[in-house]
Amino acid sequence: MPTLHIANGRVLHPDHSVTESDVLVDQSTGTIESVADPDPDPDTDPAETLDAEGGLVIPGLINAHGHAAMALLRGYADDKPLDAWLQEDIWPAEGELTAEDIRIGTELAAVEMIRTGTTGFADMYFEEPHVAGVVEASGLRAMLGHGFVSVGKDPEDARADMEKSVNFADQYDNLGGGRISTAVMPHSLTTVNEELLCDAVERAREVDVPVHIHANETTDEVDPIVDERGVRPLEYAEEIGLLEDGDFLAHCVHVDDEEIERLADSEATAVHCPASNAKLASGIAPVQAMLDAGITVGLGTDGAASNNDLDMFDEIRDAAMLGKLGAEDAAAVPASAAVRMATEGSAAALGFDAGRVEAGATADLAVVDLDAAHLTPEHDLVSHLAYAASGQDVRHTVCDGQVLMEDQEIQTMDAEAVKERAEEQAADLVERVA
Numbered sequence: 532m533p534t535l536h537i538a539n540g541r542v543l544h545p546d547h548s549v550t551e552s553d554v555l556v557d558q559s560t561g562t563i564e565s566v567a568d569p570d571p572d573p574d575t576d577p578a579e580t581l582d583a584e585g586g587l588v589i590p591g592l593i594n595a596h597g598h599a600a601m602a603l604l605r606g607y608a609d610d611k612p613l614d615a616w617l618q619e620d621i622w623p624a625e626g627e628l629t630a631e632d633i634r635i636g637t638e639l640a641a642v643e644m645i646r647t648g649t650t651g652f653a654d655m656y657f658e659e660p661h662v663a664g665v666v667e668a669s670g671l672r673a674m675l676g677h678g679f680v681s682v683g684k685d686p687e688d689a690r691a692d693m694e695k696s697v698n699f700a701d702q703y704d705n706l707g708g709g710r711i712s713t714a715v716m717p718h719s720l721t722t723v724n725e726e727l728l729c730d731a732v733e734r735a736r737e738v739d740v741p742v743h744i745h746a747n748e749t750t751d752e753v754d755p756i757v758d759e760r761g762v763r764p765l766e767y768a769e770e771i772g773l774l775e776d777g778d779f780l781a782h783c784v785h786v787d788d789e790e791i792e793r794l795a796d797s798e799a800t801a802v803h804c805p806a807s808n809a810k811l812a813s814g815i816a817p818v819q820a821m822l823d824a825g826i827t828v829g830l831g832t833d834g835a836a837s838n839n840d841l842d843m844f845d846e847i848r849d850a851a852m853l854g855k856l857g858a859e860d861a862a863a864v865p866a867s868a869a870v871r872m873a874t875e876g877s878a879a880a881l882g883f884d885a886g887r888v889e890a891g892a893t894a895d896l897a898v899v900d901l902d903a904a905h906l907t908p909e910h911d912l913v914s915h916l917a918y919a920a921s922g923q924d925v926r927h928t929v930c931d932g933q934v935l936m937e938d939q940e941i942q943t944m945d946a947e948a949v950k951e952r953a954e955e956q957a958a959d960l961v962e963r964v965a
């Protein structure tokens with residue numbers, strides 16, 4: 532049975548204590564076999580050793596909301612609010628996206644994620660079978676779904692798109708050696724009409740997958756629901772059958788106290804996207820209040836076109852910074868809470884048995900190099916993860932027991948070729964849109 536030995540480093544445990552420990556990974560099951568004191572005289576001869584000397588073994592970070600192929604639209608349109616940005620720039624460009632654009636954009640995202648210690652991600656986009664192909668080849672873990680809207684569409688086309696979302700979720704769940712899971716993904720509570728939303732939720736239950744949706748991202752999204760229905764969006768969400776176990780809501784920026792309570796009383800989770808919310812000036816989510824209420828909160832970058840990178844270390848820092856500003860309290864969203872959002876919070880939101888370095892968990896890990904001026908001195912390593920480290924400090928990335936990056940060299944993909952191809956494809960896309 533092949534064993535991966537992550538040796539000579541320190542380990543961040545689920546309680547956020549740090550010890551000098553070795554991690555043994557059973558590569559046949561992709562799980563962590565043990566986290567134990569370093570063995571000075573190992574009598575077994577592990578097939579593979581990853582040297583973590585001077586490094587910290589952390590759970591692989593999990594990006595719980597995004598649109599991976601939008602990496603191809605990074606820097607394409609900036610400095611606009613959500614509605615104008617989507618309608619004037621992004622949707623017209625997306626109208627021209629081919630399956631090949633999406634495959635290459637997703638490959639670019641995969642390279643960036645592996646490079647920066649992200650081992651799992653959620654993706655709401657289109658041409659998802661091609662996304663699944665990239666997930667399979669890259670070795671990452673992912674929760675995938677076909678996103679759909681009804682606004683601006685012929686009702687029959689919109690219904691067909693909803694069916695496509697259900698069929699994809701049904702057919703691709705648990706593929707990729709179990710690394711792929713799926714959800715039905717209506718775009719938002721305002722861009723999909725009530726009838727289609729209700730049907731999508733019902734169909735998701737039938738095929739036994741969760742629902743992922745953008746919720747309460749901007750006031751422009753909340754106000755029409757309140758005006759037309761006289762209820763807050765999350766009450767509407769519950770009325771149409773959402774907020775069940777496994778459902779996860781992106782953003783939750785403009786949620787009032789009653790909605791926070793409703794979400795806390797439900798089995799659904801929230802995914803906080805601080806950088807996207809700041810860049811589109813959507814607002815500041817009441818993250819500390821959500822955590823205090825007992826809501827499981829994960830962390831996501833959203834698409835690279837509204838971030839503009841997929842580095843989850845940045846996201847952790849933004850979550851802590853914005854959380855403090857929003858609560859007007861420097862004690863809000865402390866380092867440890869922000870790190871937990873990107874690890875166990877995101878894992879719980881996506882239903883991954885990951886987000887912790889512990890025997891029995893899936894072996895989704897990253898090793899962060901601590902030997903850097905910006906990570907010196909070592910008063911508090913959790914503080915460093917939240918406030919000082921970046922994805923560029925990641926030395927090794929492991930997912931499902933497979934080494935995806937060793938010594939900053941990606942093993943499963945040709946990073947240089949992917950970048951070159953993405954550059955060409957993006958230029959080609961811009962010509963097609965013009």
Ligand SMILES: N[C@@H](CCSC[C@H]1O[C@@H](n2cnc3c(=O)[nH]cnc32)[C@H](O)[C@@H]1O)C(=O)O
Nearest residue numbers: 598621655656678679680718745807833834
């Ligand atoms: N527009 C598609 C379906 C939606 S897929 C997911 C969509 O989310 C969009 N998106 C990206 N970032 C955000 C965000 O922050 N809020 C809302 N939508 C976003 C993205 O551009 C993409 O169109 C259709 O024709 O049916």
Ligand SMILES: [Zn+2]
Nearest residue numbers: 597781833834
């Ligand atoms: Zn989004």
